[in-house]
Amino acid sequence: MTTLPSTLLLDWKRIFKWGPICAAALLFVSLVGMPIKLDPKSIISPLLSLGYVSLFWLPLIFGYIASSRVVLEGVETSKPGLSDLLTGVLTGAIGGAGLTLLMLGIENFDIRDPLINWSPQLLEVLAFGARDLNSAVWIGIGGALGLVGAALNVIPESLRRVVSYGSFTVLAVAIFEPALDDMSEGFRLEWLIELIFQKRGGLKLWPAIILASLIGLISVISKGKVKKAVAQYREQEGSQKKQTSYVLFGIVAVLGIVLPIFMGTYVNSLLANVGIFLLLALGLNIVVGLAGILDLGYVAFFAVGAYTTAVFTSELSPFFAPGMTWALSLVFVVILAALTGLIIGAPVIRMRGDYLAIVTLGFGEIIRLLFLSDFLKPYFGGAQGILGIPGIDLGFVYISGTDTRGIFYLVLFFCALAVYVSWRLQASRLGRSWMAIREDEQVAEAMGINTVNSKLMAFVVGAVLASFAGAIMAARVGSVFPNSFMILISIVILVVVIVGGMGSIPGVFVGAFVLIGILGGPKQPGLLQEFGSLKLLVYGMLLVYMMLQRPEGLVPSARRTQELHQEEFLQDSWLKGTDAEDEEQPVEGEEAQI
Amino acid sequence: MKEGKTVTAVVEGKSKRRTPLVDRFLFVVKVVLIGLVTIGFLAFVAQQISPDNWFARWRNPGATGLSADQIKGLVISGLSQGVFYGLIALGYSMVYGVLGFINFAHGEVFMVSAYTGYIAANKFSANGMWESNFALCLLIVLLLAVMVSTVTAVLTERIAYRPLRNSPRLIPLITSIGVSFVLQNAVLGIFGPGTQGYPQLPEWLAKQRSILTFEISGIKILVFLVTIVSMTGLWYLVERTKTGKAMRAVAEDKEIASLMGINVNRIIVTTFAVGGAMAGVAGVMFGLLFRAVNPMTGFLPGIKAFTAAVVGGIGNLGGAMSGGLALGSAESIAPQLILEPLGVPGVTQLKDAVAFTVLVMVLLFKPSGLFGERLSAEDRA
Structure with missing residues (x-):
């Protein structure tokens, strides 16, 4: 066929499906206030701010989606070409038209009363600061971005790598600007920062281009090598693998110990925040990821840890103030957290998984309400909390709450402990029984596993790890208040575990660093402080997206992936020509290897 | 042979010693809970007979007892709170019956409806129609809010839950937590974080009336009336129409229902829509009664x-409503009736804790709810 019919053969259905969705997404993003709130964060100054990125990426993605096709093995498809590009352009343009309508709407109607972002401010951002910009320009921008998105489908793979790696690097460097700025002082690299970044934030144009092309080139040159190295590492067996693991572990440990010396207060406090949430997430990973118990009241153990530390160390504790050192109080923290784990765990352990989730959520809320109530005010200070928690005296060193580096080392130690515990537990008898329970509780019980005890142990181990985080948190802030232990925290930790990958320790690390480090915790700011209250929206969307598209997480654990995609594995083995009768055998075989 | 014997002995020994430990603990918990409730209630009775009674003074030296009017007031406020729980619970119960998962975001559907009602009511109030033609306005507000909440419920099903139809039970639950987060924070981002107020009610609706010696405000009567009407409508839909029959069939067994020619997808959408509509009614009524909404309005009522x-027996629609009424009355009355005589200060703060304790107690004593659950065999597992 010639080009003319093929352009006429556009997939209009796709365009009219994805175009309006794109427009709706753009309207939503604008009205939620992302462009206004994120505008101050400059990516490439003065060309591009994060506010515009929040708008631009949508037509790009939707152009990409609308123009990509399902490639079936063995079925011939026409080569991607002009018609795909046009699909992308039209999809993006329809999306952009949504913003055009929004601009016209803001100019002509005033419905600011319910919609707080229906404001001249939004109009100004949408008009790129110009007063009399024709709003139709967004149709063009949308079309252009759609074109770029569609082009990603059409261009050869190596070019796609260059573009995507390059742009992601620029984005990442800009996001990490405050951290890099802070670190540059320790490394005496202020000159480099001055070279790359503008004074008032954001990359300079030329360094950005150079950086992007550099990383793009590297990505092409090193293409496949990283994957190969990982595969090689995985293939190693016995002592060889152990050796490599030790070397890798040594490098990480040295980096963890040495780097903070060069880092300033900002990065250290950021890392301490990440660390506290990492510790919580590692604990929850045992409960949710390994044992498959969805505990939504995990924050209760965090609260117990913090309050126990407060009562035992603070002189200002209203009822009982022994004024112990932090290290000594840790003994009681562990005991009380384990007890709480048992007490909360015992009644819920036999419930259905989803009832258990709601009941633990109820317990999490009850514990906060009790700490808050007048009933226990004589013991825990009610809404005023407990103040005056001293720093951490370990005998040979004293870490005050404001010493971010010391706190970071402490967090690092406990995280290492948590990693060691979960790593050792994973392959132990207990860990294997957890995984069996997660996969099928009844079968596990039939195999002779004491499910009640195993599940209780999961609760206890998770509780103790969370209480460590609470103890550190109490000493760091110097005070505890009931309202620092909202259910919100449980859910944020759950998102960290799920985004990273349930049951996968590296996954939890990735989740904690990406989410808490960049977006920030419920009340703790991350690298992108501009997000403010919007970060919870992002958390929710990530949770839904991950559950729909990648329930096994960013860095999945192999076994969990198989569980979640059992049907696909079965289908694959069926397609490969295995008989229907032993279709389950390959899966079992694969599991046995792991 | 010898080895085999020792092994069985060990296993028996284990099962004898270990499993009951949890059960024994639970038994103690049950006894303590029942004991506390009984003592609290007896102390309440004692204090009602005479506040100077030693038993009444035992834990709560300042005991004064409650007057009949106070108790009636507690009952009324409990029931009117319970109506909302009941209306929202219908949605949870129906979705759980059909799909077997807890739609955590259902409370947010309620909140969205309350917000819609607030926007519409304020627009009417701004041009004076709210005062001059209240009944018509209320009808329009109600219809609008119900429409919006229905659309929200159906959209969430389409976007978030349908692709997960056959995944493990916890996956849709986690997704619905995400959906709830998204709805909360989207409303917060679009309409601002503050608490928004509904306009003043007209005089004839706001004033107190006396029915059968119960002092009750007009708006509460309206709330009860609307609830009765919508419950009747729901009962008719589920028990007397073909759609309702199909819904019950799908709840019983999806596969066989589809073999019988029922469009399962459409029935599931209908279920979400009906649940959303009920939450929508609850949302507007909630707004009219408490006259304040904020983005977090849906969270606690949702969980409760x-x-x-669960209290009424999940999957059981009548049970959901009665469970709602029971829970509402419990959390309104129990603090004064049981905790206060036990000498707990500031009892009203513990309202929410009481509600969750009720949940734990029901699940401990009668996990299938007071009126029995109605679930298909696979969901019960």
């Missing part, structure tokens, strides 16, 4: 409504 659904 789920509690109500």
Whole structure:
């Protein structure tokens, strides 16, 4: 066929499906206030701010989606070409038209009363600061971005790598600007920062281009090598693998110990925040990821840890103030957290998984309400909390709450402990029984596993790890208040575990660093402080997206992936020509290897 | 042979010693809970007979007892709170019956409806129609809010839950937590974080009336009336129409229902829509009664409504409503009736804790709810 019919053969259905969705997404993003709130964060100054990125990426993605096709093995498809590009352009343009309508709407109607972002401010951002910009320009921008998105489908793979790696690097460097700025002082690299970044934030144009092309080139040159190295590492067996693991572990440990010396207060406090949430997430990973118990009241153990530390160390504790050192109080923290784990765990352990989730959520809320109530005010200070928690005296060193580096080392130690515990537990008898329970509780019980005890142990181990985080948190802030232990925290930790990958320790690390480090915790700011209250929206969307598209997480654990995609594995083995009768055998075989 | 014997002996020994430990603990918990409730209630009775009674003074030296009017007031406020739990619980119960998962975001559907009602009511109030033609306005507000909440519920099903139809039970639950987060924070981002107020009610609706010696405000009567009407409508839909029959069939067994020619997808959408509509009615009524909404309005009522659904027996629609009424009355009355005589200060703060304790107690004593659950065999597992 010639080009003319093929352009006429556009997939209009796709365009009219994805175009309006794109427009709706753009309207939503604008009205939620992302462009206004994120505008101050400059990516490439003065060309591009994060506010515009929040708008631009949508037509790009939707152009990409609308123009990509399902490639079936063995079925011939026409080569991607002009018609795909046009699909992308039209999809993006329809999306952009949504913003055009929004601009016209803001100019002509005033419905600011319910919609707080229906404001001249939004109009100004949408008009790129110009007063009399024709709003139709967004149709063009949308079309252009759609074109770029569609082009990603059409261009050869190596070019796609260059573009995507390059742009992601620029984005990442800009996001990490405050951290890099802070670190540059320790490394005496202020000159480099001055070279790359503008004074008032954001990359300079030329360094950005150079950086992007550099990383793009590297990505092409090193293409496949990283994957190969990982595969090689995985293939190693016995002592060889152990050796490599030790070397890798040594490098990480040295980096963890040495780097903070060069880092300033900002990065250290950021890392301490990440660390506290990492510790919580590692604990929850045992409960949710390994044992498959969805505990939504995990924050209760965090609260117990913090309050126990407060009562035992603070002189200002209203009822009982022994004024112990932090290290000594840790003994009681562990005991009380384990007890709480048992007490909360015992009644819920036999419930259905989803009832258990709601009941633990109820317990999490009850514990906060009790700490808050007048009933226990004589013991825990009610809404005023407990103040005056001293720093951490370990005998040979004293870490005050404001010493971010010391706190970071402490967090690092406990995280290492948590990693060691979960790593050792994973392959132990207990860990294997957890995984069996997660996969099928009844079968596990039939195999002779004491499910009640195993599940209780999961609760206890998770509780103790969370209480460590609470103890550190109490000493760091110097005070505890009931309202620092909202259910919100449980859910944020759950998102960290799920985004990273349930049951996968590296996954939890990735989740904690990406989410808490960049977006920030419920009340703790991350690298992108501009997000403010919007970060919870992002958390929710990530949770839904991950559950729909990648329930096994960013860095999945192999076994969990198989569980979640059992049907696909079965289908694959069926397609490969295995008989229907032993279709389950390959899966079992694969599991046995792991 | 010898080895085999020792092994069985060990296993027996284990099962004798270990498993009951948890059960024994639970038994103690049950006894303590019942004991506290009984003592609290007896102390209440004692204080009602005479506040100077030693038993009444035992834990609560300042005991004064409650007057009949106070108790009536507690009952009324409990029931009117319970109506909302009941209406929202219907949605939880129906979705759980059909799909077998807890739609955590259902409380947010309620909140969205309350917000819609607030926007519409304020627009009417701004041009004076709210005062001059209240009944018509209320009808329009109600219809609008119900429409919006229905659309929200159906959209969430389409976007978030349908692709997960056959995944493990916890996956849709986690997704619905995400959906609830998204709805909360989207409303917060679009309409601002503050608490928004509904306009003043007209005089004839706001004033107190006396029915059968119960002092009750007009708006509460309206709330009860609307609830009765919508419950009747729901009962008719589920028990007397073909759609309702199909819904019950799908709840019983999806596969066989589809073999019988029922469009399962459409029935599931209908279920979400009906649940959303009920939450929509509850949302507007909530707004009219408490006259304040904020983006977090849906969270607690949502969880408590789920509690109500469990209390009444999940999957059981009548049970959901009665569970709601029971829970509402319990959390309104129990603090004064049981905790106060036990000498707990500041009892009203513990309202929410009481609601969750009720949930734990129901699940401990009668996990299938007061009126029995109605679930298909696979969901019961």
